Amino acid sequence: MAVVSWQDVVDEEYGVIGDPIAHSWSPLLFDAAFAASERKCRYIRIHCLEPEFEDAIAALRTRMKGLNITAPFKGRVRPALGHESSMSCNAVSFEGVGQCESFDGAGLIAALNELKLGGRVLIIGAGGAAQAACNELAKNQEVYNWNRLGKRLASAIPAQPEVQGFDIVINATGACPELEWTGTGSVYDLSYSATPTPFMVEAIRYGWDAYDGRLMLLYQAALTYEFWFHQPAPLEAMREALP
Numbered sequence: 001m002a003v004v005s006w007q008d009v010v011d012e013e014y015g016v017i018g019d020p021i022a023h024s025w026s027p028l029l030f031d032a033a034f035a036a037s038e039r040k041c042r043y044i045r046i047h048c049l050e051p052e053f054e055d056a057i058a059a060l061r062t063r064m065k066g067l068n069i070t071a072p073f074k075g076r077v078r079p080a081l082g083h084e085s086s087m088s089c090n091a092v093s094f095e096g097v098g099q100c101e102s103f104d105g106a107g108l109i110a111a112l113n114e115l116k117l118g119g120r121v122l123i124i125g126a127g128g129a130a131q132a133a134c135n136e137l138a139k140n141q142e143v144y145n146w147n148r149l150g151k152r153l154a155s156a157i158p159a160q161p162e163v164q165g166f167d168i169v170i171n172a173t174g175a176c177p178e179l180e181w182t183g184t185g186s187v188y189d190l191s192y193s194a195t196p197t198p199f200m201v202e203a204i205r206y207g208w209d210a211y212d213g214r215l216m217l218l219y220q221a222a223l224t225y226e227f228w229f230h231q232p233a234p235l236e237a238m239r240e241a242l243p
Contacts, residue, residue, distance in 0.1 A: 003045045006056035009063055014228070015044040017056065018070035022047075025192065025214075025243065026068055029221040032241035036234035048073070054080045060094075066228045067092045068221075071174060074102070074128035088128030091224040101227055104129045105136025107220035108190070112168070114215055117186050119167025120144075122159055124179070126151040129190055130172035148177065169208075171199045181206035189213055194243050214242050 003022050009015070016026045022045065030043035046067075048056045053073050057080040060067060069077050069090045077089040081098040089100040112118070123133050126147035131154065137143045138155035144166070145156035152158060162180035163169050171177065171189045176198035187203040192213040200210035222233035 003047050006046050006048045006052070006060060009044070009046060009060060012044055012064050013041050014066045014068075015042075015046045015064065016068040016070055017046040017048050017060070017073065019048055019050060019072060021045045021070065023193075024070065025217060026221060028241045028243070029218065029238045030225070032237045033221070033225050033234050036237035037229075039229075057081065061098060065094055066224075067094075068224060071127065071129075074104075088132050090128075090220065091227055093228055099227075101224075102128070102132050103220045103223040103227075104132035104216075106223055107216045107218075108133050108170070108188075109136055110219035111211075111213075111215035112188065115186075115188075115211060117168050117188065117211075119185070120165065121168045121170060122146065122163060122166040123153075123156065123170045123172060124161075124177050125172030125174075126153065127172060127174075131155075133170055133172055133190075147173075163208075169203070175199075176202055181208070184208060186211065188216075190216060192217055218242060 016024050024045055027043050034041045053076055074088040074090055075086055078085045078100050088102045090104055091101045093099040121137055122144045123130055124146055126149050134143050134145055134153050134156040143156050144159035145153045146159045146161050164182040167185045169187045174191055184207050186209040188211050189197045189199045190213040191197050197212055203210045218239055222235050225233035
């Protein structure tokens with residue numbers, strides 16, 4: 001599926017916006033969901049340069065029904081819609097004044113539960129996805145965070161870039177951070193790919209189990225579907241659409 005510039009979007013319904021965006025698997029999941037539920041809807045990939053984001057949202061809210069938001073824009077959505085909060089958001093409904101939700105945390109929890117991963121958690125990163133993961137996991141346990149910016153994330157205990165003593169290491173950076181690899185456990189990379197991500201390859205080299213973010217993407221998409229349409233998502237049809 002082609003990528004469309006936000007300036008060229010006219011009377012579309014749903015889509016995902018980001019920079020870059022061509023890699024996104026979201027259209028595969030939503031096309032499958034729409035087909036399974038017999039909805040005659042379209043879902044497109046939308047590209048936007050960073051300086052243009054606020055202009056893009058102002059335009060798209062008059063042309064679309066809903067959007068998913070991906071990097072690097074999750075923290076800019078609410079202010080762009082006139083909300084005071086700058087909390088991370090990855091799903092928008094343009095009904096009324098514009099409703100914003102973040103399903104990063106809930107999608108991650110659902111993925112970890114399906115994989116039966118639990119224990120002491122270290123989250124790597126300082127962006128919206130890292131913060132959402134910290135907030136959600138911290139509801140039931142202590143959560144540790146390390147990021148190269150030295151930023152203190154709410155709900156998280158600052159840590160060092162070493163994995164010793166952790167059962168799960170969650171990479172929310174979109175890159176392959178350098179860590180001190182000792183011990184054993186599982187890593188979960190929020191990025192996804194048709195092949196193992198560089199972070200997964202590194203972890204496997206040191207004897208860790210490794211998973212990518214496709215299950216988190218699946219559950220995020222299902223929660224977004226329910227947010228937009230107020231009915232259960234066709235989860236298994238969406239799962240079958242994952243590459």
